[in-house]
Amino acid sequence: MSITFYDIPSTNPGRSWSANLFKTRYTLNLKGIPYKTEWVEFPDIEPLCKKLGIPPTGKNAVGGDHYSLPAIHDPSTGVSLSDSLLIAEYLERTYPDTPQVFPHNTIALQVAFVDAFRSNISAIWDFLTPAACAKFNPRSEEYFRRTRKEWLGKDMEDMAPKGDAAVAEWARFKNGLDKVDAWYSAKTGAVNGGPFLLGKTPSWGDIVVASYFVMMRIVWGEDSEQWKDISSWNGGRWAGIVGALKSFEIVI
Amino acid sequence: MSITFYDIPSTNPGRSWSANLFKTRYTLNLKGIPYKTEWVEFPDIEPLCKKLGIPPTGKNAVGGDHYSLPAIHDPSTGVSLSDSLLIAEYLERTYPDTPQVFPHNTIALQVAFVDAFRSNISAIWDFLTPAACAKFNPRSEEYFRRTRKEWLGKDMEDMAPKGDAAVAEWARFKNGLDKVDAWYSAKTGAVNGGPFLLGKTPSWGDIVVASYFVMMRIVWGEDSEQWKDISSWNGGRWAGIVGALKSFEIVI
Known part of the structure; x- marks a missing residue:
């Protein structure tokens, strides 16, 4: 079972469009870690994160909980998490034999x-x-x-x-x-x-x-x-x- | 003949005090490159740089040429230069067998x-x-x-x-x-x-x-x-x- 990568679709041919989402897509592809994309529309992000047990990534401009993608679910460890930097660190730690995105401890x-x-x-x-x-x-x-x-x-x-x-x-x-x-x-x-x-x-x-x-x-x-x-x-x-x-x- | 490092003195016991000057002092000491300090008071910086053929490092707030330390003179190559970053790059390039301050091409x-x-x-x-x-x-x-x-x-x-x-x-x-x-x-x-x-x-x-x-x-x-x-x-x-x-x- 491969990792599920939750991305937000658009009407563009490749569907993917968001800078924050591309950070994780590039990371997964560069590391060559098997995954499949699941497309999530904006109003479905918060319910998805709650279902996966992923906490909000911050507060919105009026002080409410803000849930955002990218998020992944890794069935081999049971881990679900969001935030492109945290995901990159997780992948680096969990799959140490893949190409590094933080080489030389940088x-x-x-x-x-x-x-x-x-x-x-x-x-x-x-x-x-x-x-x-x-x-x-x-x-x-x-x-x-x-x-x-x-x-x-x-x-x-x-x-x-x-x-x-x-x-x-x-x-x-x-x-x-x-x-x-x-x-x-x-x-x-x-x-x-x-x-x-x-x-x-x-x-x-x-x-x-x-x-x-x-x-x-x-x-x-x-x-x-x-x-x-x-x-x-x-x-x-x-x-x-x-x-x-x-x-x-x-x-x- | 070792490198001459031009520093600005103070009345403090160790004389050295300036952040910009310490960048070069740390670099020389960390690399273990032999040097000796020559002390230069503020009004003598511009005449010294002109004598060594070192160009100004920028403009002052009223648009005039601004000469500043750190500067070094390396008798083994004949090179004189100022600006702590340029000096670090010069030392890294010229003395490649010393400890690196930009390791892993960072x-x-x-x-x-x-x-x-x-x-x-x-x-x-x-x-x-x-x-x-x-x-x-x-x-x-x-x-x-x-x-x-x-x-x-x-x-x-x-x-x-x-x-x-x-x-x-x-x-x-x-x-x-x-x-x-x-x-x-x-x-x-x-x-x-x-x-x-x-x-x-x-x-x-x-x-x-x-x-x-x-x-x-x-x-x-x-x-x-x-x-x-x-x-x-x-x-x-x-x-x-x-x-x-x-x-x-x-x-x-």
Whole structure:
């Protein structure tokens, strides 16, 4: 019996679309651990987690329990858990003979990198969230619109910046990426080439970076102005990292 | 002929006091590379760098060239350079058989960690800068007060927050450290124990962390309220990292 991976579907051909979900999908595929995907619409996440005995991952904006995916159930150990980092640690510990996502005990450095990376790309969400929502199946779309309105006081249509504000926010996103590019560039002098943080070997930080960019590519489409813009930045670094992990996007 | 390491003296017993300078001192000591310290007062930094052919490290707050230490001169290669990160990379490349500060090609992760760490401790400078200045020799103190007044529009006496603002800023400093502590704590589940980011082996991120805390210990003194406070935070993590690198503080 293989692991069950709970993902949120969309109307896109590959169905998978979410950055947080891709963190776990990439991890499972990169480790080569057998799993099967079970698709869960937004309103079904909380009942599923409660059924599996998985606690909330945090609080929502109005102080209520917030349940979120990714989650997995591993029948070989009986473990069910959510949160992409906790899942990666669990898989690393439980399947030590698979390729490591925290090689050389780099987990502390990796989580610091991820926190700093996410701070630097905060400008993307007001653009990306409504674009993603437009691809949800009807039950999820209705639930997502209603809960975000309740938590953020905003309709999806009012989230994306417009006019000059859109130009300024897109520039802020690019500016944040320039800082991340400088970190990746620090290894120029190092002996080990390759597109990843540690050189030729992908690790957790790259998985997280690729997860956000693959979401942008999927949500906006490869031919969109947004993806063309992003693909041209920093010498093509971001599209390059997504491309280098292409085979690990696969939906099983 | 050994490397010359240019450091800025203070009236403290060990003379060395600066976080940026300690980054290079720790690196040299940890690598066991022979060197001797040459002491340089603030007004002599720019003439020294010009004499050695070292370019400015940046611009000051009013747009002029800014020369800063650390710098080294390596007579075996004829190289002179400044900037603690560039020096560490140079030493790593030039002396590959010494203990590595960027082991396993982790330099990209290390510089990301350092950027994020420094952002999180930004609240400390208004407290620490005037306390450091009070320990400078007279020529450096006069120069430092005059240039910072020119660049920041402030006297040293007006820099440290007072009253409620001091309480709030000290809490903001502690809050930033709590985030860094969470990164260090991520390795709790890892097999390799030890106080450092990678476990038992110190690397660049730990050197940088220790450099800022050793400056606090030296500038305020081990018996100060500030150091006692800091030593008690996060289960003693910060004093612990400084303690674990104690033997590499040595001034040669």
